[in-house]
């Protein structure tokens with residue numbers, strides 16, 4: 106039952122996460138950029154954060170509890186390392202949008218009427234979000250290969 110629950114939660118995170126990061130990027134393309142659009146991006150950003158937490162927690166659990174295969178299988182698998190490398194790139198790309206959106210959330214909370222979002226910055230967050238979504242799809246390919254024995258180098 107634990108095996109099935111973790112696998113389902115891992116895939117729920119995939120569904121929410123890729124949708125959320127895409128919607129975050131899409132919301133910030135509106136011109137002129139309204140406060141309503143920025144607020145939609147905040148909601149999507151929160152879901153993206155929740156999905157990332159769920160992904161990593163369930164992924165690490167599946168890895169170390171050996172619910173599908175022994176931990177050593179993954180540690181000798183190039184597709185697994187490709188998947189982790191892609192995750193590191195996604196997380197590194199997230200630093201700047203995360204800091205920016207935290208600043209924006211504070212600014213909106215302080216003076217929502219007076220505050221004007223910077224459309225150039227918003228455009229950059231959109232580009233980064235779309236790149237992260239594409240890298241997330243590449244992670245799915247690596248995961249599917251890894252789960253089916255591809256990339257295994259033997260113990």
Ligand code: HEM
Nearest residue numbers: 119160161164165167168173174241244245248249251252
């Ligand atoms: C620390 C992060 C992560 C770890 C340690 C991890 C680990 C795992 C493990 C151990 C499995 C089981 C594979 C098997 O059945 O042998 C798995 C499956 C899977 N993971 Fe992850 N994962 C992580 C993050 C992610 C992310 C961010 C995504 C998507 C973008 C993802 C997508 C998938 C998919 C689609 C499967 C199912 C593959 C299949 O059964 O065909 N994982 N993951």
